[in-house]
Amino acid sequence: MKPILNPLNLPLKPAYKNYYIPIKTKFLISHFGAFLWMCFTIYLAFPWLKDLAHIVSFPLALLIIGGISYIPGYMNAFLVISLLLDRQPSFKNEFPTNEITILIAAHNEEDKIYQTLKYIDKQDYQGKIKVFVINNCSSDQTVKEALKAKEELTIEIKVLHEETPGKFNALNQALKVVTTPYVITIDADTLLHPSSIRYLVARMESSPAEVCAVAGSVLTKNSRENLWTKIQEWDYFLGIASIKRLQGLYQGTLVAQGAYSLYKTECINEVGGWPDAIGEDIVLTWRLLQKNWKVYFEPLAVSFTEVPSTLKHFVRQRARWARGMIEGLAEIKPWNQPQAYVKYLTGINLIMPYLDLTYTLCWIPGLIVSFFGFYWIVGPMTLLVLPLTLISFGILYFYQRNFVFKPLNLRIRKNFIGFIFFVLGYQMIMSPVSVYGYIQELFKFKRNWK
Template sequence: MEIYHPINKPTFEPEKKKGIYIPITTKFWISHFLSLIWMFISIYLSFPWLEDLSSVIPLPAAILIITGISYIPGYMNAFLVFSLLLDKQPLFKNEHPTDPISILIAAYNEEDSIYNTIRYIDKQDYDGKIHVFVINNNSTDQTVKEIVRAKNDFNVHITLLNESKPGKFHALNKGLEHVTTPFVITLDADTLLHPSSIRYIVARLNSSPSNVCAVAGSVLVRNSRQNIWTRLQEWDYFIGIASIKRLQGLYQGTLVAQGAFSIYKTECIREVSGWPDAIGEDIVLTWRLLRNKWKVYFEPLAVAFTDVPTSLRHFAKQRSRWARGMIEGLKEIKPWKQPFVYTKYLTGINFIMPYLDVVYTFCWIPGLILALFGYFWIVGPYTLFVLPLTLISYSLLYYYQRNYVFKKLNLKIRKNKKGFIIFILFYQMIMSPISVLGYFQEFFGLKRIWK
């Protein structure tokens, strides 16, 4: 994706209301009903597969494996597709809000990126006052020097704070102590904002019901042209993560208002005692907010571009940290303790993710190797039944991102066919073992590594 150049700012024309209004509850149950039909058809068609597998392992084990690699993933993909088909983002009440806001940026050895991050804040078309708090968290490079340079070069109100305790949550809580505005945005030090991002994310929060406490922005990949790893992740952010965010936002329970770019009501953050001592501080924070009977939305037009890991080693560290953060959230707040049926369901999906990742890692991948030698007990023609729904969901997201997000923001989609093919064929084979590693780290209480 090309980063927007701020010379010719795009205009946003609100869409006219079309069609029949369908309540969220109705969408939820329609999507469930159709997804269950899909799953029952899958179960019926899989009887020969189940019979073949149960000839080499006990029937209960065969059911457990096939459920983990076919039935549940197929149901989840179907639910995603049907939900997206019914989704329609509400219109903004006011596209040009003027609320004063604060931005928190935790910085640890960010000399290569922090100046540019602040430069893009300076280019925002937001009409309200912006106060940026950059919290230096024990940097040993020239981060502070770059912050001072940005303070002198740009017309942005910047306050430099220092936090000696290591950990992003300490840095963010330090910044929170100084926030006096009703809204606070968190932004990663290597993340660049589209010129209209702050305007759109504030507009979405202002246009939402009073019990919405946060809105997650849409984070995409900036350094996708660097190598094959970044090309792969470009598609994950563009259609994978974005599709999950849209699904969760539709049901008013976005499970991660990610620290990379999200907005919160300051009083709500303070009511849950700020960011928690967790490796997935943004995950646990969001679940605490949801537990307090607040809702979290997602705004696809509030786009930010971030640098993603450029090597398998750093990618594994990041994604295992995400998986570990999910377990931290589940340990603190069980799905059945969430107050709303939507968030019970959405966090319940996360509750079964370790099972799906373990089955995929230790059954599907070995089954694929066996299939290469002609043994189709685990991986065979029936496993392809999930593929059509996956392609349909990705096609829907691509169409939506291209026509309703990128076109309105005057952005272009980069050509990345090789990355897409690798994403479709191999991404899950990379992700599931890494996620299992994160579960293992949390289970045994291994040392936390943020970067």
């Protein structure tokens, strides 16, 4: 998605502002609709279940089809219905002036750090912005580029040094000198829409006192680099953004991602800063939620990040995310979360390894043997999933286009080829990569942050 960097200074009109459905009612309606949908799919898939049971036994057939059809269908229906009912609250003050601090942990980012700082300098935010660039064992000209930005840009920039490797070490070093009530973390390759910080702070200022963090919206900035980045563009635009909206609706965004999120400084200090974990932002967010605080998501606080352009780097990134989820589950069990919605949302993560394993070990082999005429797991009937998938993506696309991109004066790039590959093949890569991440965490493989 190509950013057109023109700040927006128009108040947004909330849709259906005179009609409000309580969150509990939305939750129940969404589950009821998802349950009806699952019952319908079970009815349609009964012949499939019966045929597979003759080959592998009924319990195993139920386990396989449940993992690749029943449960994913239920979750997808719950997501779509919830998003149809979602109405983002309006801002109480769209132009806050709170003083904020931005933390950027940088390791060998000489080719990116200046541009990132330049985009921060272009913000239409009216409050004071302090930026700490934390040099974490860089061996290139990262520090030189940061000091150059300090001389040429108008924002206040300070370069700190942390000699112990690890992003969490760099962030915790900077946290010691943060004096502002809010702190924002940004990756060194993240570019911000000119109104991004304003909307992020406005969402925090418009939220109840128990909200401790707000996750920003992260999209791709290098989607035209190759086919691989084109595919990921749709994952960020439709998949990740939709999951964030769902979780934000139920006041429990599970990852205030380090790439771009805002936190209350006192809350970060109370949980001891960023943890020593490969998924430091995941574990941190779950610790905040365990304190009975809430985490929101602001879709208008748009940022653009550089996604992996090779399969090798993609595997490292997503395996790291999968490991981070397991780290979070190991430290804080869903039933130990104090909020009901967070119990449910984190509980979903408990079944993700089962779904990924089923998809990897059953669906993919089933697809392969179907080309030879064996339709035990994948057959013509599974093509019925495609129209339903396209309908759900159409709903998500409509929201992003009309309620995020149009108000921000952004243009959606034409990327039909990437969309086709995203719909047809993305999950066949994602599930095995996630399984690889689970194995890494199970056997405590060496951590790789990059």
